Amino acid sequence: MGSGRLYLTVAAGGFRRYATYRLATAAGVFTNTVFGVILVYTYLALWDEKPHLGGYDQAQAVTYVWLGQCLYATLAIQGGGAEKDLMERIRTGEIAVDLYRPADLQLWWMAGDMGRALFQMLGRGVVPFLFGALFFPMALPTAVTPWAAFVITLLLAAVVSFAIRYLAALSVFWLMDGMGVNQALMITGIFFSGMVLPLNAFPGVLGEIVRALPWAAQIQMPADVLMGETAPLGAFAFQAAWAVALLAAGRLLQSVATRRVVVQGG
Amino acid sequence: MRDEDVFIELDGVEKVFEVRRKTGFMKRERRTVRAVDSISFRVARGEMVGYIGPNGAGKSTTIKMLTGILTPSGGRLRVAGIDPSRERTRLAHRIGVVFGQRTTLWWDLPLIDSYKLMHRMYRIPDARYRENLDRLVELLDLGDLLDVPVRQLSLGQRMRGDIAAALLHDPEVLYLDEPTIGLDVISKAKVRDFLRELNTERGTTVLLTTHDLQDIEQLCSRVMVIDHGRMMYDGPLAGLHEVGESERTLVVDLERELPPIEAPPARVVKVEGPRQWLAFPAAESAAVLVARIAAEYPLVDLSVREPDIEAVIAKMYAEQADRAERAIS
Amino acid sequence: MAERSALLEGLRAYRLIAGMWVRSSMTYRTSFAVTVLGNLMVTGLDFVAILLMFSQVDSLGGWSLPEIALLYGLSATSFGLADLVLGSMDVLGGRMRDGSFDTLLVRPAPVLAQIGADHFALRRLGRITQGALVLGWALVSVEVEWTAGKVLLVPLMLVSGAAIFCAFFVAGAAFQILAQDAAEVQNAFTYGGTTLLQYPPTVFGKDLVRGVTFMLPLAFVNWVPAAYVLGRPYPLALPSWTAFVSPLVAVACCALAGLAWRAGLRSYRSTGS
Numbered sequence: 020m021g022s023g024r025l026y027l028t029v030a031a032g033g034f035r036r037y038a039t040y041r042l043a044t045a046a047g048v049f050t051n052t053v054f055g056v057i058l059v060y061t062y063l064a065l066w067d068e069k070p071h072l073g074g075y076d077q078a079q080a081v082t083y084v085w086l087g088q089c090l091y092a093t094l095a096i097q098g099g100g101a102e103k104d105l106m107e108r109i110r111t112g113e114i115a116v117d118l119y120r121p122a123d124l125q126l127w128w129m130a131g132d133m134g135r136a137l138f139q140m141l142g143r144g145v146v147p148f149l150f151g152a153l154f155f156p157m158a159l160p161t162a163v164t165p166w167a168a169f170v171i172t173l174l175l176a177a178v179v180s181f182a183i184r185y186l187a188a189l190s191v192f193w194l195m196d197g198m199g200v201n202q203a204l205m206i207t208g209i210f211f212s213g214m215v216l217p218l219n220a221f222p223g224v225l226g227e228i229v230r231a232l233p234w235a236a237q238i239q240m241p242a243d244v245l246m247g248e249t250a251p252l253g254a255f256a257f258q259a260a261w262a263v264a265l266l267a268a269g270r271l272l273q274s275v276a277t278r279r280v281v282v283q284g285g
Numbered sequence: 286m287r288d289e290d291v292f293i294e295l296d297g298v299e300k301v302f303e304v305r306r307k308t309g310f311m312k313r314e315r316r317t318v319r320a321v322d323s324i325s326f327r328v329a330r331g332e333m334v335g336y337i338g339p340n341g342a343g344k345s346t347t348i349k350m351l352t353g354i355l356t357p358s359g360g361r362l363r364v365a366g367i368d369p370s371r372e373r374t375r376l377a378h379r380i381g382v383v384f385g386q387r388t389t390l391w392w393d394l395p396l397i398d399s400y401k402l403m404h405r406m407y408r409i410p411d412a413r414y415r416e417n418l419d420r421l422v423e424l425l426d427l428g429d430l431l432d433v434p435v436r437q438l439s440l441g442q443r444m445r446g447d448i449a450a451a452l453l454h455d456p457e458v459l460y461l462d463e464p465t466i467g468l469d470v471i472s473k474a475k476v477r478d479f480l481r482e483l484n485t486e487r488g489t490t491v492l493l494t495t496h497d498l499q500d501i502e503q504l505c506s507r508v509m510v511i512d513h514g515r516m517m518y519d520g521p522l523a524g525l526h527e528v529g530e531s532e533r534t535l536v537v538d539l540e541r542e543l544p545p546i547e548a549p550p551a552r553v554v555k556v557e558g559p560r561q562w563l564a565f566p567a568a569e570s571a572a573v574l575v576a577r578i579a580a581e582y583p584l585v586d587l588s589v590r591e592p593d594i595e596a597v598i599a600k601m602y603a604e605q606a607d608r609a610e611r612a613i614s
Numbered sequence: 615m616a617e618r619s620a621l622l623e624g625l626r627a628y629r630l631i632a633g634m635w636v637r638s639s640m641t642y643r644t645s646f647a648v649t650v651l652g653n654l655m656v657t658g659l660d661f662v663a664i665l666l667m668f669s670q671v672d673s674l675g676g677w678s679l680p681e682i683a684l685l686y687g688l689s690a691t692s693f694g695l696a697d698l699v700l701g702s703m704d705v706l707g708g709r710m711r712d713g714s715f716d717t718l719l720v721r722p723a724p725v726l727a728q729i730g731a732d733h734f735a736l737r738r739l740g741r742i743t744q745g746a747l748v749l750g751w752a753l754v755s756v757e758v759e760w761t762a763g764k765v766l767l768v769p770l771m772l773v774s775g776a777a778i779f780c781a782f783f784v785a786g787a788a789f790q791i792l793a794q795d796a797a798e799v800q801n802a803f804t805y806g807g808t809t810l811l812q813y814p815p816t817v818f819g820k821d822l823v824r825g826v827t828f829m830l831p832l833a834f835v836n837w838v839p840a841a842y843v844l845g846r847p848y849p850l851a852l853p854s855w856t857a858f859v860s861p862l863v864a865v866a867c868c869a870l871a872g873l874a875w876r877a878g879l880r881s882y883r884s885t886g887s
Contacts, residue, residue: 040795041795042793042794042795042796043795043796043797043798045796046793046795046796046797046798046799047798049798049799049802050798050799050801050802050806052802053802053803053806054802054806054809056822057806057809057810057813057818060813060817060818060819060822061667061674061813061817063817064674064675064813064816064817065667065670065671065674068671068672068673068674069670069671072670196642196644196645198645198648198649199644199645199648199649199652202648202649202651202652202655202656203652205652205656206652206655206656206659209656209659210659210662215659215660215662215663215666216663216666216667220666220670221666222666222669222670302885303885349716352719352720353719353720354716354719354720354883355883355884356880356883356884358884370883373719374623374722374723374724375722377720377721377722378722380720382717382720384713384716384717387712387713387714387716387717389717391634391638392638393638393641393642394634394637394638394641398634398637402630402631402634405630406627406630406721406722406723407722434641
């Protein structure tokens, strides 16, 4: 089997694993929709008070909300993707088995997480987004190009999201317990991805900082590309730069960590 | 059995479930399943009864009705004169339950903490609690384990711990669901010894479900077989072997390849090099057979395989069908 | 009499089991400390969002920051109390799937008390602490002429609000008996509810406000009584006495949730699933 096909199989496995929980998925769709409605109203009030906040009009703010709900599970904004299983395997020592597999550890886990993300997107993300589009005014492009660019940013967003969580998961090699790391992932994920407020609406220097952090690649960039608020190529470059940097860091940490395992004898 | 001795009483008890089965994408089919189909039996105070049958036969459903977890769909059911489904908490004080594959002990806490919880939850008088705890700790060999967190106990230790937890409040009846499943030989023996002692010394009524015929052989004078929700057999174990005409298998390893061993009523069913398989009626003594073979053949090693319950029941079925056919023609 | 003793039995069993969980969590001390801190921070993010909004505007839906902080503090604290008491009921679905739910049914204690105390976790004090801090700040910052009635309303809101959220948790648990995998639906009403109430009713559409007033009476956790305290118009122009009916609403919610739980348990015991 070619290595490309191997990772495709792993990704398909990730997809199927989440696809088995149909009722749980339906429950998630419902919850995301309810939260979307609540957020939309608060954003509308905010943009009513201060039109063009962060360069968005009301319809764009609404679009941002529903995109956030769509990507919330897809990008595992508050954790709960492949990194959860990885942490558990490191904690229990089962990771040693993975190391002997004739496959790249990072790619293996990334493939699985991509499969999961695709399912979460289709199964859990699309319906709330359509609901939003149906009942609230949204700023969606009619041309094909922005949608095509949007798909590319989504893919890059998924890679950045995985790279962040992969790094966090590897820390368990040293901490031996994922509890604190999970909490940190959750807090940073929710805040810096712009789940509480679009990053372009953050004030002053804080805004400058959060827009430069890798989490900005997750919701803000896809939203801005979709709504034509930023040049796609610049967004791709920003996302790709973070993706490469974080994946490289993950690789480095992984080699240090696995050397530890090998030295300790598994 | 005299009326006043009757402790557990079932009259035409039924449990009907409605299950929805997936028949295609988004399509579901409803159908009813009779998990327990008009079962009647009585168990006297102080009896030890084995309740056996293949997976999905209705064993667990029966136990769940006896303990008040499930409400029967029909029929009459009494335990110690109490209707379990109506007076679940009152009955709880009088019964003990051990679910073989699910511990009720507190995973992260020392074993003794789970017992302290039972002490207070069941409102066991202090003196009685201490007396029972001491006795159970001694009989179940738990002395060194009381301060060990449950997650560090082996499966066998945990099972003994669970049995003790179910008995601290002096229940009149103990239900055990697969008490020896997954245990090693020594742990199995310890559990069986204890149950025998509990039944003979304290007169506790015991009802156990199991897949292991040896549990039944060593413990129960009476066995009930259930399949497809119906009672197939109720009587002594020996009778079950007669009904099922079941056979045990003796596997012998000889020093070298030899022609099939001749030792009637056993007959050789398979030969593989120096190893031979002999089938013999389950009611026959294996010891006598082994002695005879050892006297005549160069024996290296041997083992006896018990007939499994599924096989016994399969035979029972075949015979019933046979009889029914004969009755028609 | 029988009802009363069942209640006392339930509380006793709850105390016993919750105590066991606290002791269990204390065996992992560092994790415990980390999760308390994390809980405090995660729940604080909601308020940080409000602060961020107010860094850009002076009012939201016509309400000032201290006024919204009052709504927030009341909602977060009462939800935090309910979350501490019954917040782990979403493990029920899992317990039914793995069969351990049955072990609770053979104990001489009410099942609701046992499942309510399941996975009891003191780390949830984080949310209460955070909510109470915001509430404290709001109470000294809002411009209100305090009367005895208004002062009394504050603790009354917290207790009634906690009871209303508890009823939501119990109803959610009853729903889980029917749909074991759908535990997350409950989050829409509990977490969604407390988020909704952190913002003033003027922000939301009329139909939504009607829904959370008459159908799911969340409005009585804080919106209606807080309108009285702050001297603001009531949502949906409700009559003024409605500011004081929160305890009654809470009792009604709890009664309905209790009935739903009983029905759910009965259905489990007759269907086995």
